[in-house]
Amino acid sequence: LTSNSTTITGTGEPNATIVIKNGDTQIASGSVAGDGKFLFNITKQAGGSTITATVTKASNGKTSTATQTIPIATTTIGALTTDSILVSGTGERNGTIVIKNGATQIASGSVSSTGTYSLSIAKQAAGATITATVTANGKTSSASTNVVDNSIKATTLNALNTNSTSVSGTGEPNSAVVITKGATILASGTTDGNGKYQIAIAKQLANTTITATVTKASNSKTSSASKTVTAVVLDYSLTGPETYDLGSKANITGTYGANVTYVRLRVTGASGDVTIKKQVSTTTSSNAYNLGDISTYVDATTQKLEIIAVDAKYNVVNTVVVAINKDTLDNKLTGPATYTIGDKTAVKGEYGTNIAYVRLRVTPAGQTTGTIVRQATRSAGNYDLGDISTLVTDATSTVEILGVDAKYNIVKTLKVTVKAPTVDNKLTGPASYTVGDKTAVTGTTGTGVAFVRLRTGSDVNNMAVVRQATPSAGTYNLGDISGLVKDTSGVVQIVALDKGYNIINTLTVTVKAAAALDNTLTGPASYTFGDTTAITGTVGTNVSHVRLRVTPEGGTAAIKKNINLLPGATDYDLGNIAGLVANATDKVEILALDASYQVVNTMDLMN
Incomplete structure (x- = not known):
């Protein structure tokens, strides 16, 4: 018998009665044939069931019994890969099923009435052994399969141009890489343990398509990426002033393209003689050049003045002609003589015809180099720098309004006297701090102080806010700053800000080195193996x-x-x-x- 049997056959006492049972449940009955054989139709019985046939001889009431246990159906499990999220197969109808990865259960459920199952699972690692076990009527049947690696990391290929002599990118770690141009193999190599590769190739023509194909050895999977080679355009751009005022000592400046090697000043005299008066190498990272003061080289409006760009082979690749004039320059510049910290009134004034830009420059106390913090809007001889309250926050700073000509030369400067605000900007705090001190940094503030900040930096021009406190009842607490100030280098400041976040007071804190730490350690001079002394x-x-x-x-x-x-x-x-x-x-x-x-x-x- 099997769990699919629909008939039951056997032999017994001829013409005797017979009863067929599954446990205590009768599933068929009748008589044995005259030749001692019997056959009855039955419904399908579950695997694990014990079937008993009992024959009774009418003439003497004697009985004879035979039993058979139906085996449960053989369990099967389908193939699995590292991408599989379902496990399926067949087994004993209506049996319970458990799916395990080694000893770890990853799914469970029931076999359907038709003997099939399908259960959701998480993706499993390559090489893992997955086992399906079906249990029915106390009997079990298992089947196993190994997870097949079916994955590969996506390949990338970095941009290429006509100057490129290598290809690089990422892909499946420790795998073969082949670089092709159409059907032609240009180069090959291997990704490293992190999946990176860099392989030398010959320079390729623009618009050529280059493909990198990575093959994973364990499953022969491939992943490719392609890039089109772009042309490298040479940059011979050159800018400079349109005019030069005879006798001006202002620096001659401009910009140059990436493929310009030298910038030269060329002067042609009235008689036609051509002379290179000055040359600078294009080595600055900003692509800007400065030919400096050229007043000693240009002495007549009849000369021809040119700025020329030269490539690495000393070929002239660009030229800017500069007109020479001797017009009287109008450098008029007016503005306020004073400014009070916190004043939001727009700063305005007038400028002359030679002034192309009006700028505000602020130089912190103790510094020699200022910073351009704003450029004014201009119209018909009037300029407007607007509200500068967020730009000028320290009464000790030097504030200047600059008139700049079209060549970006400063031709007029107005110094503005900065006055402290009338608000109560009192700020007290420690004059010094010792590295490693965990004592809270505290102090007092005036009524006009809304916030107190701790700033640190390499110098006063490069400061960063590292902590902020809000005063309460005229006091503030910046807490333990030992994790923020770790050495004596740089500058440490406590600054007070008003409600508009304007700095209205500053305390510079002197940082002192920490006292020597006591790291003493004593103990026995030696230890003898096996000694039990403490x-x-x-x-x-x-x-x-x-x-x-x-x-x-x-x-x-x-x-x-x-x-x-x-x-x-x-x-x-x-x-x-x-x-x-x-x-x-x-x-x-x-x-x-x-x-x-x-x-x-x-x-x-x-x-």
């Missing part, structure tokens, strides 16, 4: 933890014991360490650590 000693005030470290000969160091010292403690006791040192050749050390668990001292007991 290991004790003393530590300095900067030591918070004591550890025992043992390193087997040729092996890896391991921390065998750790003691966390109470605040102020100066003694330690590591106890008997005989059970922690396995061999006489082991290296035994006592380590002292500070509160940040940094090793600050070491004793070698096996020296």
